[in-house]
Amino acid sequence: MKVSYNWLQEYVDFDYTPEELAHQLTLAGLEVDGVEYQGEEITDIVVGEIKDIAEHENADKLSVCKVDIAQQELQIVCGATNMEIGDKVPVAPVGTVMPDGMEIKEVELRGVRSWGMMCSTDELKLADDGVDGLFILSEDVEVGNKLVEELGLDDIIIELDLTPNYAHCLSMVGVAREVAALAGTEVKMPEAEVEEIEEQIKDWVKVEVADDELAPRYAGRIITGVEVKDSPRWLKKRLEAIGVRPVNNIVDVTNFVLMELGQPLHAFDYEQIAGQKIVVRRANSEEELVTLDDQQRELDEEMLVIADDQKPICLAGVMGGLNSEVDQQTTTIFLESANFVPGVVRSTAKKLGIHSDASHRFERGVDINLADVALERATELIAKICGGQVINGIIDLYPTEVEEEVFTLNPKRVKKLLGVDLTAEDIKDLLEKLNFEVEGAEELTVKVPTYRVDINQKIDLVEEVARSYGYDQIEPIKPTGDIIQGKKTWPQKIEDRTRNILTDLGLFEVQNYSFISPTAFDQINLPEDSQLREVVKLGNPISQDYSVLRTTLLPNLLENIQLNLNRNVEEVSIFELGKVFIPTVEQELPLEELKLSAAVLKEGLIDSWNLDAAGFFYLKGILEDYFASLGIEEVNFVANEHPSLHPGRTAKLEVAGEMIGYLGEVHPEVLDNYDLNQRVTVFELDFSAIVKAATDIREYSQLPKYPALTRDIALVVKEEVTNQEIKDVILEIGDQILESIKLFDLYQGEQVPEGHKSLAYSLNYRVATRTLTDEEVNQVQAKIEEELDQRLGAKIRQ
């Protein structure tokens, strides 16, 4: 909400500068978004009246004007064409510095002297008036006066960002109350005096509230003989300063009182009220209403309307109807000042997508006892400004009068909750500053003004005490209590370690949104019946691209690689530890599972096995190091398939016999879908399985005392025989005395027969209790060679 510094001073005395005021309000809980000095760049611009327009003798497109600015008449050469003699325009005399920094000088234009400049809205950096040329001012501005004063731009606007509980501050008077509490002064409420004519309102209109649950108070007056026209300058100035567009004098008065007191008002054209009858009732689903913003609205039973004998004429508390709008022809008005419950206004406004000054206030709560006060204030102003006569009497349907609520407050409890040593007397003073009536000593009785719609419980009063005392005055105190050790859970520890290990091994951690596009599943080639396509969908996504919760992290990681390549980062090694969401039938909420996924696109890696698969074995190596570091020993990589991955370059991972995910090269078709033309290797693992398998238990085994014997073995096998198969045989046979085994060469080519490959292993024999003899090692080695031949057809390569 915008607060005018000038206007505010009509209701409260204070001597804060605008900055001090902003600071004080912020500390009182009314957060200030900004302080704007209106018109500060155009303070030297004055109002001028064009007295004469003559052609420029040396230029077709220029004219020479005589402009009266009160003390003097200036000759100004001008390029605009939209002005006439008698128009009032903004004038920048010689010496003025324009908003763009240009200084106006006395110049000669094609031989004619010019002593200033007439301005357009654009040149003054004002809101565009839609006119090509000079800013023609309204007739009622005073020649020679400063433009900023005439336009109400000599004001300072404090923009408040009020939280929903500050409903009582949604008006000048409301803010003035807070300022008075801060400055220790009193609020000056505007007083209204209404003169009535003899005719009785009951003869003019019948009002019926069909649903007083939703409209607990409905008040109104009739003013006849009004002349609808432009508002006087002072009124327009007030409204323009806080960003309300003047409409006509009637509407402007209702807006003025809304902004002044916080009571939404509505004026109906009395002649348009069919049957001179007003009914406050729920709408029905056949009804429609064109609202003041020219929109056709479909109504329903949930909505509250103001209707006449036949049809709705206003959405209660939200917006008026075009069918009863006050316009130039209007002579009699019905002025409504009512109170509607927040819920009905809010749901109507939300359903129709309307947010009005009225609905904003009703949604947050308006003081029910303000309705008659505001009605009288507006009536007085309308009678004064629009020249009408007030019909005798007020409609005021207010069946259940709301009185000030009373709470008891225990000073000890306040003291305990705030941690401040306050006496009952202190608390009384603090609350009285904010207009609460307080009585008692041991137990305080606090009477809450009805405009404080936010105070519903004792605890709300505790906040008021704290606010009044000043949050910054409360001295911090160290909490005491049992000593508790803060520690991470096992999964939390493994998460942290995972991030540490993987970053140390060279993978950067990324963070992606949890939602993806449903087309991502096509991008990664998932078949139609893939389980990963079972997703949790957002009901109101910000776009299709972010409309389903992810079930895999792979699409995000591939996009990350794509983005980096497009930005000339040529090597990308990344991982993400993130949640996926799996819908379930049984449970209310979907399953949320952590996935650990990585993607690598990197040149210059060592292609250990000459298979053009450096990325695969790089990432596999990282995984092996990672598992080892977590104490996970039993990890198997088994050739497998995955629709997103290269069929010949994919392994499933088994930890302790349980399948936990995949490692593989991305399928070339998927790479194409992401415009990637280099091999990318990825893995995606179930993190919970890793947490389960990880262990902190380590056991020392004695360092070897006896020497080891090493034997190398080179085998030729058919291509399809795997390293794992060979290792399994060697380990089985070597059992007791074989300490370790290492593949050190893999060869395919001219030296071995077509369809075959050669593998060379180094076998390390050792036992803990004695030195092995050559003989026993040779025996085992021979047995290994024999078994390899028998089981796998492996021939020793000489």
Added chain:
Amino acid sequence: MEDKLKEIEQEATSAIENVDSLEQLEKLRVNYLGKKGAVTEILRGMGDLAPEMRPVVGKLANQLKGKITNLIATQEEKLKVAAKNKQLVAETIDVTLPGQKQGVARKHPLTLVFDEIKEIFLGLGFQIAEGPEVETDYYNFEALNFPDNHPARDMQDTFYIAGERLLRTHTSSVQVRTIEEQEPPIRIIAPGRVYRSDEIDATHTPVFHQVEGLMIDQDISFAHLKEILIQLSKELFGADREVRFRPSYFPFTEPSAEVDISCAKCDGDGCKLCSGTGWLEILGSGLVHPNVLEMSGVDSKEYSGFAFGMGVERIAMLKYGIDDIRLLYDNDLKFLSQF
């Protein structure tokens, strides 16, 4: 004969001391002390001397032999040291040539902030609690004292999922779950992802992170809240930051407070970063609303507590001077490698 020995001594001393290589030195050793060396010759020719001269000359020759041996040893040591030094000089490298990197990568900046916050609170005896990101309306709003159909719900634009479910808009939902499950005293922080249906711009993303904090015990007061949050702010942003508390509104806390730190960029003078106010908002907090305690089964007459929540992106942006929140989710390695 004695003269001859003197002559040999002079000649040898000078030769040995002037020699500059180990090979030359070996030659000299052979020349003097070898089988045919000058000193050996003399010792060997003793038989030709008069008997009374033999012991005298023998003694002198042996002394000379010893002296030359010593000289050679000394010179050898000298030459060896010189050779080693020469080699060391020759092996000098340009230490400014680039190192061979092992390619250590970095954690995401949000993780770094999380780590820092976790460490602070673990040290204060807090546990780390977690909760689901897809939540029910109950845990995200209702149990947090958000009235149905109330403008407070507009403070958080919510993503909905069919069937009264939604993406949690704050980690405060974990507060409720914790209060339901645990008996006081409670000290937890709840770090995690949250969602709001904001359009993406330099300061908004639909996905972001928060850390929630909750402390419940007998007699927890607003003064305690201030103590903990001042500590937190100073740990995160430096001991020289000023911290201020001002009234605010959250349905689940009362009294509620917004916490600001003095702007680190302008030191409170007012700049673009702090919109001229000199203060930067870093978190929201307050005493847990008695309705929240009661709804989750805690007697609000016996227990009180405070809660706070902060946006991790905002903290990261302030700490590292990041001017566009989208950078945190672009995952551009030129950005990520800076942390």
